[in-house]
Amino acid sequence: MAAFLVEESIYNLIPQVPCKPFKVPRYISKLKPYVKQTIQQSKFQWKTMGPAKVHVPSPKDFLQKHSKEPKLPKRKKDQVGKKTLKLSVPHRTDHPVMGVQSNKNFINTNAANVIMGVAKKPVPVCVDRYQGDKFLLETSGLVPRYLKKKDYGVTPTYVVRRNEEAKQAQEAYDAYVKKTLRKKAMKRLSDEEREDLLEGLKKNWVQVHQAFQSLSVEIDTLPKKLNKERLELQMKQLEHDISTIEKHKVIYIANK
C-alpha cells in the first residue's frame, strides 16, 4: 500500500548517468621552476673538473681567545685640563700671611678728606603732615615736571602719518568714481557732428526725392506701385529724422 502512494513518473525511467566525482587537479608547486633551476645549476658543477677554486683560509687566522667579545674604546690615561675648584675657604694646609702692617694714618687722612671735601647738597623732600612721612619731592607730583618736556603739546608723529594715509585713500577713491562715471555717461553729439548728420540726411532726401520725381506718371504695375510706396516711405522717414535733429540742439547718444 505504501508503494502505491508514491506516484510514478515516466521521467524517472530515464537512466541516471553516474556523474564522475570531480577530481582536484594534482598539486604543482609554484617553486617548481626555481627548484628545477637550482638543481640544474648544482648538477653540472663537477663538469668543470672539480669544484671552483675558492680562497683557502690562512692558518694564522685561527680563533683567538676573546676575539669574539666586543671591543671597547681604550681608557684615557690622564685627564688634561681638569682644574681643581678654588675653595671658598682656605685649605687646611694654608697658613695666613703674618706680620704685614700699614704705616698709613687713617685718622688724619679721613679728617683731612672731610675738611677738604665739598659739602653735600640736601635732597629736596616734602613732608605730607606735621610729624608725617618724608617723600622725595621729585616723584611727589608737586613739581611741574611734564610741562617742561621737550615735545609737550606737539601732535605725535604716528597720528600725522595716519591722517596722511587716509587722505590719500579718499582721493584715490574719488578719482576712481569720477572716472567710472565719466565712462558710463552718454556721449553727447558735438555740433560739428550734428551738422554733418543733418547735411547727410538732407542729401539722402534729395536723392530719394529725385528718384521719386522721375517716376513714371502712370503707376500701372505692381512693381512700380511697390517702388513708389517704398520711395514715399523712405522720404517720410528721412523728413521725420531731419525734423527731429533740427528741433533739438543737444543730442545725447544712448549707449546700449
Place this chain on the structure above:
Amino acid sequence: MATGDAESFTDELNGLHLEAVIGFNGHVPSGLICHPDREHLIYPLGCTVIVQGINIRTQDFLHGHTNNVSCVTVSSSGSYVASGQITFMGFKADIILWDYQKREMLARLSLHKGKIENLAFSPNDLYLVSLGGQDDGSMVVWSVLKKEAICGSPASARSAGNPTTLIYSNCRDEMFISAGNGTIRVWELDLPNRKIRPTECQTGQLKRIGNCAMMTEDDSYFYIGTSTGDVLKLNTKSTLMSDYGPIKEKFSLGVTALLLLKTGDLVIGTGAGIVAHCSGSNYKTIKKVQLQGAITSITPRGQGHQFFVGTNEAQIYRFSFSDFREELIATCHSEAIHDIIFPFGTSDLFATCSKSDIRVWYTPENRELLRITIPNMTCHAIDFMRDGKSIISAWNDGKIRAFTPETGRLMYVIEHAHSMGVTALATTSDCKRIISGGGEGQVRVWEISKSTRKLEEVMKEHISSISCIKIKKNNKECVTASIDGTCIIWDLVRFMRRQMILANTLFKCVCYHPDEHQLITSGTDRKIGYWEVFDGSPIRDLEGSLSGSINGMDITADGTFFVTGGDDHLVKVWDYNEGEVTFVGVGHSGNITRLKICPNNKYIVSVSADGAILRWKYPHAN
C-alpha cells in the same frame, strides 16, 4: 514501385541520415547469424539486412531487396553474405550476394520465382546453393566467382513435399544436403557435366518434416531437427538413419533450431521457446532454459563458448555455454507498430505500441526500458499524460487502459469505452480529460480524476473509424480525422461540431500547425491538405507521395517543417511554407504507420508495420 520512387528521390534530394534501427525479423529461420569474425551479428529486418556490432554498437545496412528478406547466410570465411527475398507470385525473387568487408552488393542473382527458401555457401566459398520456395521448387548452384548459375534441378521428388532447409558439407565443395517435408536428400555436384545428383535418404517408418539441419565437422553424420520434436541422425555416406531421439519426451512444437557442438552434444531450440542442451548419444536433456517466443535461430560465436539465440518474438539472447544462462541483448516489436509517442519535453524516452504490448524505449541507447503486455489484444494508440504519471492506451477490445509508467502496473481500465475497439486517443494538457475515438466513429470525452473515470460527452458525427485525434493547446478544441473521409473540429466546451472538412479520402492523420490557425491532413489519396481552422476552407493541396497512402505526420514545434511517412516506405521532410520536400529517408521495409519528431528536434523516429523502429537524424536542427 516503392523502390522506383526511392531511387528517383535519392537521385535528386538529400537523404536523411539513419542513426539507428530497432528491429529484427525473428520469423526468418536461421536469420540471426554471428559472423565468423565474432564481432558482428547479421540479421534481416524487412527488406534490409543489418550488420550489427556485438560489443561496439555499430549498425550497417545492406539495402537492395525489393521485398522482405526470407533467408540470410554467411560464407564460412566470412567474406560473403547472401540473402534471398520473397516477391509476388510469378515474379522473380532475387538473391543478393554482398561483399561483407565493403558492405556492398556484388551481384543480384535472379532465377527463382516467388521466394528464396534457403541459401548455403560451400566451405571454400566457391559455390552458393539456393533453394526456391514452394511455388518454385528448384535448387540452383551458383558460382560465387563468376556470379552466374552453374546448374539447377527440381528440389524434391514429385511424391515428396518441399525442402525447406539446406546445409553444405564442411569439407567438400561438391556435397550438400536438403531436408524438408518428407524429403532428406544428399546432393552431389558434378561440375564437368553441370549436374547435381540427389540421393534420397531412408528413414524407414518415420515420417518427418525437417526444420533445421546440422553437419558434423568431418561430414560423417548430419542431424535433422523435425517438426515432430525429435532429432534424426543420418550417415552421410550410406544415407541411412543411424538413430533418432528423444523417443519418449519429444520437444513440443518441434525442433526449430539446432546447433552441434564440438563435443558431439546438441543445443536444440524448440517452437515452444525452450533452448535445451542435449547429450549427443541418447538425446537426453542436460540443461534447458525457457525463452519468450519460438526459437528460430541459434548461432555460435566462434567455437561455441557463446551462442546467440533469436526468437520469433524478435528477441535476441546471448548464452554463455559454461553456465547456460540467457542474457537478453536486443528486443523489438515482432508485429506491426501502431503508434509512437514521446513524453512531454524529453527526447530520451519514447513509447511504442503493437499487438499485445506497449514498450518504452531509451532513445540514446536504443534500449527497451519497460514492456507492458496484454496478451492477444492490439493497442492502437497510446499517449502519455502531460504530467508523466500514466500511460494511456487504446485497445481493440474496446477498453482504455492506463498504466503506471515505471512498473507498468495497470492503474485503471475504462471498460466498454467504444463498441468496436478504441482506435485513437488523446489527452488534454491539464491531465483531466481523455478524448477517445472508436471504430464505430464516436468521439467520447472522459473526465479523469484520481479515483473515478466519468463519461462526459459522446459526440456522434463520424460514421467510420477515427484514425487520429489532436487537441488544441488551450484544451478547448480538438480535431478528429476519420476514415469516412471527414475531419471534424469539435468545440470541447459545448461539445458541438464547429467545422467539418470533407475530402474524397480516408483520412489517416491530422496535425495542427503550432499557431493553430491552420491544420494539415493526409490520407489514402496521397495528398497533404492545408485547411483553415476557422472556417474549414481548403488552402492548399500537395502531392504527398506517388505510390502509397500517407499514414503518419508530425510537425515541428515552430511549424516550419513537417514530416510524413506512409506506404511508399519513405520518410519525407517538408518545408511548411514552400510545400517542398527537403529531405527523404530511405530505409523502411514496411509501411510506415506513424512518425514523430522528438521534442528537442534532434531525431525523427518512425515506426513501421514490420515492427521496425527507425531513428533518423533531424536534418534542420540548428
